[in-house]
Amino acid sequence: MKRKGIIFIAVFLIAFSLLAGCNDTTASESKGHEKKAAKVDKKHPPKQEISIAAIGDMLIHSQVYEDAKTETGYDFTPMLKEVKPYLEDATITIANQETMIGGEAIGLSSYPTFNSPFEVGDALKDAGVDVVTLANNHTLDKGEKAIQRAIEHWEKIDLMYTGAYKNEEDQSKLRILETAEGIDVAFLAYTYGTNGIPVPEGKDYLVNVINKEQMAKEIEKAKQQADAVILNLHFGTEYQMLPNENQKDLAQFAADQGVHAVIGHHPHVLQPVEWVEGKNGNKTFVAYSLSNFLSGQDELYRRFGGILKFTLTKSENEEIELHTPAFLPTFVRYKDEADYQVVPMKQVTDKELEGAKNYYKEITGHMRKWLPELEIIEP
Template sequence: MKKVTYRLLITLFLLTIIGGCGANDTKIMQTAGEHQTYRSTIDAKKQIDWETSITVSAIGDMLIHAPVYRDAKTEDGYDFTPMLEKVKPYLQDATVTIANQETMIGGEELGLSSYPQFNSPFAVGDALKEAGVDVVTLANNHTLDRGEVAVQRAISHWEAIDMMYTGAYKSEADQERIRVQETEAGISLAYLSYTYGTNGIPTPSGKDYLVNRIDREQIAGDMAKAKDMADAVIVSLHFGTENERMPNVEQKDLAQYVSDLGANVIIGHHPHVLQPLEWLTGEHGNKTLVAYSLGNFLSSQKEYYQRIGGMLQFTLTKTGQGDNVEVTVEAPTFLPTYMSYDNYADYQVLPLFNLPNGELAGATKEYRDIKAHLSQWMPELRFIEG
């Protein structure tokens, strides 16, 4: 996990430097990977002005069809790392990176399987970890494809590689534990994840903890706890209509509800195609960044828009004085990606901005159109092109 520690260390350090400051002294500290500025001024109340920021990235669906895991087969098992090699620098260029693991990694011993009931190798998780992913969301319509055993085996592996997971859980106590990540910059993040359903597969009796479903009462309760525990809350919603490039009424309505609850960022999955980004204003005046669908990241779906995915990146900035602090979402940025493969082999996720025309006919025009589609409600959206 990149750059994670307790804020207590920062607090102790600040108290130390305050003791050595004069009435008008200013101390500035910067660390690699984040921007931190601490302005400590001694006054009658000995309060501290504080500003710090981190970057967060999120990618779309890791949807491991049979051709993908067959292409990853090696003499010793499976290796998905070459598929992510071209985008690895971008995944690592953030304080925190989040992925939507659409298929359970129940492992080979359970028997690998593809659509409509997926089970993927443990090595998918290893590749994400190696590429720089810190958190995986697990609540989706395929969570229960291979039953409780696949969920439990997957979670055991996520724990073995020290990967934070949310949305599917091993027990009721595990579900009740809100996932909170502390960063070295002094900003804490809470992660929540929910799905509209599980393709008609019922949750085993008494084991609702296996997957979080979209239930407004549960979301409200989880949000209340998360806001008390963390500076910012990032909510993953598995919703929408497959292959539709625009969010539907239900998506818009639920996103507004979650914004009203105080979410800082909403990350959407399930349509398997990119949908536009948008700012929402919650009922208390808070701003929420919404990506209705990040599309597929790694998959074997073959339609053009199903092969276009991407990585959303944004900055979280925390400012304030004493206990009066505010966290804002700033500088949304996007890296469109293309799922490259030939005859269901040689799978690679490639940045779209420098994709050669030989890889995709009219690549330059297609890239321009994707940028226009994503930014139609957010003209200030920037794109990573280097």
């Protein structure tokens, strides 16, 4: 019994030793990984990085909203179906909502004074848009009522808006998106004017108008509260393929203020992108015009648009780098003022657009005019 007991104890000890050995090895590997991870985290913390996507004008003419009409309302989601994957793919996606979505109750309307269905906002939300800019020359088309109704809907669907506000308190609140990746981005938007429609006295909050002094103050405030600042400007000459001197001047002003990117709208045609060096040696990425994204304009070059993408990376010393700009050319496809759809331009056939490949080559070359390294996204 004693010998058997000794043997049993010995076997038990050997088994325990083996188990302990296994457990020690696992624990050692785990601890080793933990130590290694801790060491890496200390000296080389995980990269903080997000992607931004931006699209041009959502300019909703009557033929577009009539095409979207259903028995129960309006549905614009099929129009964005083909480009939805590219909009959803970014951490943050921005759209320029050129027309107020004041809804049917106050009367839908087209050029020259627009008012669009609420459902335009729903389609943008569904497609992955996170921020809409509202400061443009059509902001006041249907007065304060349309702006207030539009804002009510943006708030209802929880989609951030900037450039037009419901009151002074609303205007004073910076639009900052806080991302899970730890990079907070501020969005500012301003327009050159409102087609001669005066801003109601005492209600400047209804639309942000370009004013360098005011912009400088708000940019500085944004820099203090966010990691990156994106400035949306409604400016330029309609239907001109290159930026005018005013656009160049404002881009330089933005760079001097330390803005990370300028996204331009209004010309309704594509204008090239470039880097602009600020007074402190910083570089600001500028897209002068992203053209129309979805509209009823039928002139060929006004049907060309695109999705601009770039990456923001935060370094160990908290500095933000904007890099890897890319562009997906798009095209507004329709037939007989119906079946409107935004599609990647690369997918357009000669049957839909004679010489489609040549136009694609022209547009990609045009966007790369001052930035040859601009990546062209292939669908």
